[in-house]
Amino acid sequence: MKSYDPFSIKDLELKNRIVMPPMCMYSAPDSVPTDFHYLHYCARALGGVGLIIVEATGVLPEGRISDNDLGLWRDDQIPPLAKLVKMVHDQGAKIGIQLNHAGRKCGAAAKRIYGPSALNYSDDGRYQDPAEMTEEDIAHVTDAFASAAGRALEAGFDVVEIHGAHGYLLSQFLSPLSNVRKDSYGGSPSNRSRLLREVTDGVRSRWPENKPLFLRVSASDYSDGGVTPEGMAEMLKESLEGLDVVHVSSGGVTPVPPPVYPGYQISFAELIKKECFVPTIAVGLISTIEMVEEILGNQRADLVALGRELLRNPFFPLMEARRMGVELPWPEQYKRAFSR
Ligand SMILES: Cc1cc2nc3c(=O)[nH]c(=O)nc-3n(C[C@H](O)[C@H](O)[C@H](O)COP(=O)(O)O)c2cc1C
Numbered sequence: 001m002k003s004y005d006p007f008s009i010k011d012l013e014l015k016n017r018i019v020m021p022p023m024c025m026y027s028a029p030d031s032v033p034t035d036f037h038y039l040h041y042c043a044r045a046l047g048g049v050g051l052i053i054v055e056a057t058g059v060l061p062e063g064r065i066s067d068n069d070l071g072l073w074r075d076d077q078i079p080p081l082a083k084l085v086k087m088v089h090d091q092g093a094k095i096g097i098q099l100n101h102a103g104r105k106c107g108a109a110a111k112r113i114y115g116p117s118a119l120n121y122s123d124d125g126r127y128q129d130p131a132e133m134t135e136e137d138i139a140h141v142t143d144a145f146a147s148a149a150g151r152a153l154e155a156g157f158d159v160v161e162i163h164g165a166h167g168y169l170l171s172q173f174l175s176p177l178s179n180v181r182k183d184s185y186g187g188s189p190s191n192r193s194r195l196l197r198e199v200t201d202g203v204r205s206r207w208p209e210n211k212p213l214f215l216r217v218s219a220s221d222y223s224d225g226g227v228t229p230e231g232m233a234e235m236l237k238e239s240l241e242g243l244d245v246v247h248v249s250s251g252g253v254t255p256v257p258p259p260v261y262p263g264y265q266i267s268f269a270e271l272i273k274k275e276c277f278v279p280t281i282a283v284g285l286i287s288t289i290e291m292v293e294e295i296l297g298n299q300r301a302d303l304v305a306l307g308r309e310l311l312r313n314p315f316f317p318l319m320e321a322r323r324m325g326v327e328l329p330w331p332e333q334y335k336r337a338f339s340r
Pocket of ligand 1: 021022023024025055056098163165166216249283284285286305306307308309
């Protein structure tokens with residue numbers, strides 16, 4: 001079964017192709033992992049997942065989605081994350097971290113929030129009105145992503161994932177619905193993707209070449225005039241320098257909910273893989289090992305992420321392997337789980 005085949009890219013070797021995607025737990029009041037986080041991530045490592053990508057982690061305090069997000073804007077945030085990395089490694093999984101700036105969707109306490117343009121995400125009063133970012137703001141954010149990547153390296157992470165999806169700051173720049181700038185960061189697809197390239201370059205200056213760098217994107221805004229999968233593939237073609245894997249999601253730039261059904265984003269991952277010649281991760285309502293096999297067997301993506309399924313069932317990878325007759329080593333301590 002392909003699901004349990006290894007995957008390697010740069011110096012990263014995964015024992016299988018099942019990924020836990022980033023999922024905010026909104027449980028870090030001091031911006032560092034709590035006991036809950038250690039248990040939560042280690043449970044999935046014990047359950048046999050190949051790669052865990054830690055939840056959206058703010059590169060700046062005003063870049064958080066909520067007051068309870070993890071953060072990496074200070075050096076004292078490194079040791080608690082280094083502890084998490086070691087604990088997950090000790091249980092046999094690899095671990096990455098998603099670096100994020102929420103932009104106009106900052107729901108944390110902040111004096112001033114900002115985005116590509118002075119356009120609120122919604123008119124329900126959920127978010128402050130954002131300021132249009134100045135060139136100094138842009139440089140500040142780029143530096144913050146780079147510094148956070150340096151801290152992620154010190155913490156020992158195997159992967160950094162840049163969050164360019166779900167209507168957060170980089171995604172806001174990529175979409176013409178949230179970016180109406182008149183300068184070199186707005187207008188053409190090439191201009192809208194400029195900040196992404198600058199952030200990637202900044203991150204790469206602190207994140208060594210031998211370590212893979214992932215990017216998560218929203219391949220569709222599901223709205224007229226917004227990003228389409230074909231348009232995203234075009235933007236990526238000129239923005240992939242320094243990036244190794246694209247994690248393909250959708251939605252979040254506007255309050256329009258994605259039309260969901262099992263595997264609703266797989267075709268986007270497939271298109272980007274084929275058009276851009278880049279390994280992709282498929283994600284979105286994938287909840288059976290048969291779906292994972294279909295995606296990998298038909299080369300529609302290289303890795304498959306299961307979010308809510310892994311929340312429900314941390315032992316999905318080991319249990320499904322057993323059900324399918326694939327012999328995998330269980331944690332030594334659990335050897336008697338199947339004895340009479
Ligand atoms: C509780 C929860 C928190 C999430 N937080 C994040 C996040 O921090 N970053 C991100 O890119 N996506 C986030 N997502 C989206 C998931 O990574 C995933 O793309 C989505 O749940 C669809 O996959 P699934 O149907 O397998 O759950 C979150 C989803 C859930 C359910």
